[in-house]
Amino acid sequence: MRKLIYILVILTIANILIGANYPDFKSIVQRQHEIRAQEKEYYARYWPEFTENTREMDNYDVLYYFIDINIDFENEYIEASNLMQFEILEDGTTEIDVHFTDDLTADGATVNLITTSYTHINGIINIDLMGTYNAGDMLEVEIFYSGNPVARLEDGIKFEEHAGVPVVFSMVSPRGARKWWPCKDTPADKPDSLDIWITYPSQYICASNGLLQEEINNGNGTKTSRWHESYPVATYLTSFAITNYQIHSFLWEYNTEQMMVDNYYYPEQAASSIALYDQCEDMLTFLSDTYGIFPFLTEKYGHATCTNLGALAMEHQTCTSFDAGYISDPAAEYTVAHELGHSWAGDCLSIGSWSHVWLKEGFASYSEALWAEHLYGSAGLQDYMQAEDTGSVLDECLYRDDTQGANHIFNSVVYNKGSWTVHMLRGILGDEDFFALMQYYFQNPDLIYGNVLTEDLKNCAEDVAGYDMDWFFDEWFWNYGRPRYNYCYYTSSEEDSVKITLFSEGSQSDPFNMYVPFNIDDEQYRIWAADGYNYNTFETIGAIEDINWDPDNWVLDGGYAEKIPTLDEVSRSRDGSTVLTWEEFFDPEIEGFNIYRKLVGEDYIQLNATPVSGTFYFDEDVTAGQQYYYKISAVFDSEENYTSKFSNEISLIPVDFTFDQGILLVDGTQDY
Ligand SMILES: [Zn+2]
Structure with a gap:
């Protein structure tokens, strides 16, 4: 008995704990929407349209970038170079275009180490290749540049402060890379690898993409961190962040594999940062179980805190940036899941076009819901998805027209309806096929580390399901409404x-x-x-x-x-009979209606022998002064006697005809 009481006490405490800790998913989702709406505002202000003219850039394919950047914290000034190796794709190519902000100055350029001429107008550097090249030719171009970066639109390089200490970082989504290094700034052309060498005041610590190869003390108060990203990386996912970071590292182990996780946090936020960032350990395991093993396994994962990031967080490859003001937010755990989800959706499988941006935001948002399910079971999943259904704002189609503004591209539709579309795919396929699809899609050798369009997901879904899925993507990618x-x-x-x-x-x-x-x-x-x-x-x-x-x-x-039949009115007609009228029924296939009548205290009897068509019925067999009750039902199949639920009930007392002086006297009450 005592044991039973103990168990009961433990169960009660457990219930209280679950009750106390069960998250308010509605506010978690709303919190993330509000901030995203702000981001959208910034985008909208600077980009009335989002069409990217990369036509002039389709004549080459980037293979490698090497950024060497020297940052003067005092003067908020940079001096840098970017060397790019690329393959010519079109015969007769004599020049190439590269995106680069007009806020910085291009100081020179070389082609295969020989100085060349270029123009730098309207955000594009046009480089003379000093010769005619054909498809398959390999070339190397280096661009030297300098200036004071301007973080328009909350991205580019930002010079901020925390607790009196400078923090300098890049925030590059979705078009910020060109604000600190010249590049072919589209996720559709990822280099196979990238090096970033960063020189900065030696008292600080630098976080960036991939692995830190070497740190060199320059003996002049600066040091240089040499980072190497060995996986393909979209330009908008490159980043660095520098301040007086402390690093909390741990080894993540998964089956026989292991990988370091390095979290760079502010000393004054040690406890809250470690508590938050460490949650990615279980998430790495959970999402690897779900999507296949973490795609940047030979490198690392981690977070770097930034101040005034311009977003809650940003999924920079292998090094998610996280806003300092958001670290203690109750919703932040789900943002950690969202950004980690991007490692598979967006970073590894990058979008081939901004019109298909839901392929990264939908899966990242669904990763939040999956995490809720992991922690709280199916109730967690259902409540999270309920919260993601923000009503008629999701009526827009998932396909984003990139000739419209950036606020159109980053509309909450791509997050919420995107997440819902993944969820519905799961509902249709069932869990077994859906999770098989996740592994098949995210680990697909034809897609991994490359670019995807919605068509690729559809093809994978069809391979797994074994049937045509065009209809599904027609409904949920192209259609408006629900x-x-x-x-x-x-x-x-x-x-x-x-x-x-x-x-x-x-x-x-x-x-x-x-x-x-x-x-x-x-x-x-x-x-x-x-x-x-x-x-x-x-x-x-x-x-x-x-x-x-x-x-x-x-x-x-x-x-x-x-839909249930609705009796409109029961009244007395001029000849003394009762007339019932009802609404047209929504189902055109019914044979008609059954009419039922009863007296007080008696059972209903059916008045008609065959279904009554139309929308009215005369009951002539009535006695004045008696109270009658009426109701009807729709008849679908009279032979088998399939009838609908009963309508509302209306009662009436027919008045004696002889007292009627030509005035319609009705004592009817409606009872719904
Ligand atoms: Zn995202």
């Missing part, structure tokens, strides 16, 4: 089956075809609901209590409205 449903069900007196009429329509006029899960009492079912009317019959055992649509929340729907 499906919403009207339904009615009919049961027979045999109580052995139920007929369901489900009407599907898109909330924004686009048609929707979708699998819809539902329960009949406790039994689980799923039907294919094409746009328009759908008719299905299911066997049941005994009378059914209810139909519960999408009980586990797998579809981003606009709701399910049950």
Whole structure:
């Protein structure tokens, strides 16, 4: 008995703890949306359109970058060079274009070590290759530059301070790389590898992408950190951050593999930073189980704290930047999961076009929901997804038109509807196939470390599912709105089956075809609901209590409205009979209606022998002064006697005709 009491006490404490710690997912998701909306504001201010003219850059393919940058903290000044190796893609190429901010000065350029001429206008450096080259030719161009970086749009190089100490870092998403180094600034052309050498005041510590190869004390109050990123990396994912960091490192072990995790934090935030950043250890294991092993395994993962980052966090490759003001936020744990998720979605599999940005933000956002599920089971997943459904703002299509502004590209649609689209894919495939797809897609040798478009995900999904998935991406990538449903069900007196009429329509006029899960009492079912009317019959055992649509929340729907016949009015007609009128029913396939009547204290009797078509009925067999009750039902199949739920009930006392002086006297009450 005592043991039992102990167990009860422990269970109670456990319940209290779970209750106390269960996160408010709504506020977590909202918190992230608010900040993202701010980011969007910045983008919108500087980029009225997001079309990137890389046409002039399609004549070469970048293989390697080597950035050598010297940062003068005092004067907020840089002196740097970038050497790029590339392959010519078009015969007859005589020049190439490179993105570079007009805020910095290009001081010189070489082609294969020989000085060449160039122009630098409107954010583009055009370099004369001093010769004509053909597809397959390899070249090396080096550009020297200097100046005071301007962090427009909250990105580029930023000179900030924390606790009186300077912190200098780059924040480069989505077009900030060109603000500190000249490059072909599109995620669609990743170099195979990259070196960043950074020279800075020797009392500080520098975090960057990949592995630190060497640190050289220059003997003049500066030191140089030589970082090497050995994996392909998109320009918008390159970064560095320098201040009086402390480093908290640990070894992450996964099966027989291991990797260092290095977290760079501010001394004054030691406890909160370590507590937050260390959570990525379990997440690395969990997401490796989910998406396949962490893609930058031979290097590292980690975080670097920055001040006024301009975002909550940014998934710079192998070194996520995290805003100092956000570290103690209750939502921050889910941001850690989001950014780590980007290691697979965005960093390893980079988007091939900003129009498909959901492929990185959708999966990163779904990583948050998966983490909630990992911690809190299916309730965590469902609550998280519920919070991600922010209503009609998700009516826009996932495809982003990059001729529109940056605020269009980074709309919350790509996060929330993106996450929902991954979730719905899971709902359709089922867990076994969905998680097989995750491994197949993220570890696919044809895709890994390269670029993806929505088509690539679709092809992988079709390979795993074994059937055509065009319809799914039509609905959720190209379509506006979401499906919403009207339904009615009919049961027979045999109580052995139920007929369901489900009407599907898109909330924004686009048609929707979708699998819809539902329960009949406790039994689980799923039907294919094409746009328009759908008719299905299911066997049941005994009378059914209810139909519960999408009980586990797998579809981003606009709701399910049950349709039941509605009696409008019951009144007395001039000839003394009772006339019933009702609304047109939504289901065009019904045969008609059954009419039921009763007296107080008696059972209902059916008045009609065959279904009544139309929307009215005369009951002539009435006695003045008696109170009658009426209701109707829709008849789907009179032979098998399939009828809908009963309508509302209306009562009436017919008045004696002889007293009627031509005035319509009705004593009717409606009872819904
Ligand atoms: Zn993201």
